[in-house]
């Protein structure tokens with residue numbers, strides 16, 4: 001039997017056809033009808049069936065080291081939450097969620113915390129991935145809305161990839177760019193990245209910018225556009241605000257091309273070429289990802305590139321938009337329900353009107369009144385002893401967050417750590433007072449939203465092993481044990497989704513762009529058969545909407561897009577005499593996050609089998625290091641040992657390491673232990689792309 005579902009890895013959100021036999025998924029292939037991938041799958045997606053074994057699964061709930069019945073586990077969770085509430089108040093309870101969760105899981109978690117327990121300390125690992133884009137979108141458009149769609153790849157004449165190694169991290173979109181290039185060889189591809197990544201194989205121009213200098217580059221481009229006749233003046237006049245100031249500040253920041261070349265470390269001639277192509281190509285698509293977001297000035301970087309699109313009116317038009325590539329499969333769905341500590345629900349902020357509106361809708365007894373702690377702040381609050389109960393779901397923060405020492409200390413210090421997890425051996429699980437076995441991909445039923453706002457179904461195809469249960473069910477049981485029977489009496493994810501959809505349309509008379517109220521009356525059968533669809537889905541757009549802002553209407557109070565004046569800022573972590581190498585971190589082609597799933601498919605180690613570090617040939621020579629030697633990176637926070645890969649793709653003085661390896665696979669030293677944990681002041685996203693380290697042979 002074959003069933004369609006969605007891949008649980010990256011934000012491309014490919015449709016997967018799973019073949020089932022005897023309660024097992026025995027093969028997978030790309031869903032030929034899914035508009036994200038039209039039948040293609042990358043290697044991670046095509047090995048999904050190899051990751052569904054039941055070995056190394058967490059099978060039973062455990063409380064304080066003892067296996068217990070579910071009823072006792074629920075009792076233990078609810079009594080510890082109640083105790084903390086009564087003795088320390090709502091601010092003593094926190095959840096740390098994940099872009100791996102389904103929208104329905106996220107919705108009930110957020111509802112319990114922000115509406116019924118009165119705590120807004122609900123953040124998510126999406127903070128590490130997308131938060132700067134969320135903040136940049138909100139500043140520019142008044143809403144966290146991606147203007148374009150994947151079809152724009154096939155329609156663009158100039159495709160710019162900024163801080164994105166799409167060939168490895170969004171492979172199916174990269175394949176769509178490749179196919180476009182084959183069909184229309186005149187399409188130009190520009191890659192802006194300090195490293196010459198696999199994505200550069202397709203590049204007509206690679207700008208190997210100095211890490212962190214993106215704002216300088218886009219400010220220089222904005223100034224250039226303002227002199228070059230490429231401005232869309234009617235669009236600027238009718239649909240935007242702040243243009244003159246943004247250009248004046250950009251000009252002050254980057255007075256001439258020479259300054260741009262010095263700050264970005266890009267040859268003048270290459271800057272000239274890039275600016276010329278941008279100026280002359282109306283159908284320009286700028287795809288950007290973690291190289292932009294994971295920075296202490298990530299939000300400014302996002303706005304500096306959006307400014308160039310606004311100045312040329314290239315937004316929401318076929319083949320023409322700034323386009324954020326989401327890291328995780330449901331980072332977008334989490335944002336939609338309010339999975340970030342600074343959002344309330346359904347893209348609403350913590351304004352008095354929104355708090356009242358959501359309280360009315362939920363009939364909520366105890367609404368959170370203000371934004372909560374963002375990811376790293378949250379762990380700092382735990383470390384200070386302010387948060388007593390932490391519930392972590394579907395994520396492994398000990399490996400994935402920067403400043404590992406802080407995260408370890410906080411987890412040790414917290415009175416009660418509850419971890420909902422599918423696998424039995426994650427680094428974070430060792431700190432859990434209460435372990436709750438969760439179902440995972442192939443077993444759980446719900447929805448995810450991909451990078452182009454497309455909601456797709458993930459299906460429960462096989463039974464979860466042991467006593468593993470769905471996260472939304474576990475949360476609802478805890479809520480009921482706390483006395484909130486009425487708000488959490490869901491018996492199927494379709495009911496949760498319908499309520500979420502109804503909330504998005506509640507008292508929403510076109511003011512909020514996130515509106516999926518058109519899906520609020522789906523029957524269970526219709527929900528099961530829901531075809532991939534792009535929000536908004538409402539009376540005006542009953543079948544979804546490909547592009548936003550094509551009508552020049554934005555979600556700001558004035559209805560106009562905002563130019564945000566940005567200035568170049570150096571990364572917070574810079575090399576020094578003691579730590580002379582600039583560290584860059586990222587993903588590799590065949591692994592996902594902390595490898596708890598991909599680490600189970602032997603094939604996925606063929607590409608990179610062990611932790612490594614990429615070094616420029618001259619740096620290797622300086623340290624007398626040869627390919628495949630072991631080397632150690634260290635700083636005042638930690639160390640990392642990896643196999644040397646000598647690569648001219650690296651800039652001199654800079655080292656790249658992968659973020660995936662956990663204790664189980666590396667045995668010694670996480671990548672993120674070397675990162676300080678400086679955050680963007682607007683988005684709270686950590687500066688995961690920049691560290692400073694010393695290098696030595698090991």
Ligand code: SF4
Nearest residue numbers: 007009010014042045
């Ligand atoms: Fe899955 Fe992303 Fe690969 Fe598609 S591109 S198959 S969503 S990992």
